[in-house]
Every structure is written in C-alpha cells, then in structure tokens.
Amino acid sequence: AAGVIQSPRHLIKEKRETATLKCYPIPRHDTVYWYQQGPGQDPQFLISFYEKMQSDKGSIPDRFSAQQFSDYHSELNMSSLELGDSALYFCASSLWSGRFGTEAFFGQGTRLTVV
C-alpha cells in the first residue's frame, strides 16, 4: 500500500539558510500534518491542512510557512535557519471520517541538520 512520502530524507543547511521539505500524502487522504521532533522529544505539532486550506496551527515559528497544493502535496518552507531547528520533521496524512478522530499515518521523515 502507498505510504506518505517525504523528501529529502536528509538535509544539511547552514545557519540563516532556507530549506524546503516536501510531503506527498497517501492517495485520497485529505489532511496533512507537519510535526517536529527533537532528540528525545515527542513530536510537536506545527501546522495542518485540510483540503488545501490551513486547518490548525501549532508551535510553528514565524520563520516557517507551509502550504498544500492542488495535488495535495505539501511543502514546509523554513527560513533564517537556526541551530535549534535541527530535528526530525515528520509529515502525516489522514482521511477525515467526519466523526471520530482519524488515524494518521506518518512519512519516514526528513532529518534536518543546521550547522
């Protein structure tokens, strides 16, 4: 079965550079979530999109922005990178059932290292 695809898998950037992470959700899934996970930490919610519209916003820094495109893929844009942005970035997707909270499936993640 198709899974959530993230690219790139690894990324090394210097401070103050920009980075763009991409996420391709499971086909027919209508919701995309972005999470950041630091070493030894639980995943922290950044932002989500439902049907290409921003639906929820978490602890996403102002330096970051994201969008979901017409083909449902999503991109997380990160500018003015700081050392503290080094983390695993996960994208997850789900299909809204309309009632109970839906199961979300995670991509393999992008490991961002800022040097």
Place this chain on the structure above:
Amino acid sequence: QKEVEQNSGPLSVPEGAIASLNCTYSDRGSQSFFWYRQYSGKSPELIMSIYSNGDKEDGRFTAQLNKASQYVSLLIRDSQPSDSATYLCAAVDSGNTPLVFGKGTRLSVIA
C-alpha cells in the same frame, strides 16, 4: 492546555512477558486514542486505535480505554526483543484535529 501523560520509563520486561503501558489525558473532550511505536530515528508507526470504552485486541496487542478515568493503556503479550521501542500515546478530540502526543514510554524487552 490539552495534555497526554506517560511514564517515560524505561520499562524493562523479560521476553515472553506482558508489557503494560499506561497513559492519561487531560481533555475530557478527547474522543479517539492511538498508540504509536517508534524505533530510534524512525517515524511513528500506528499500532492501535481505540474510540470506545473497553478493550480492543489486535494480535498480541490489547488497548484499553476508560473515559471516566481518562486513562488509556496498551498491553503487549508475549513480548519480543523486537518490541523494544518508544511507545507514544496520542489523543484527538474530533475529526481531523491534530494528534496530541505524550512524551512516550521507552520499552526494553530483555532476551
């Protein structure tokens, strides 16, 4: 603020034993609960979802939910060394709102 609490562990159990992982949540509006397994450096993998009070069994895994006590648990029977991982409990209040994760419990199954 919605919170999900887990004992960080590590929880050590011998191979073949039952591992019991616990989770409490603060938001009474939470309706759906999920257990994810995460190996170091890998992505969270959904292993169980539970929506109503009681037990739900899937193979060696049993999830238990008690909404009155705001308590969720995961039992792993016949634990294997390959079960050694961090187990994340997550709660959602409704629809496609984002998962709220606990900090995870690290499980170590000793051969």
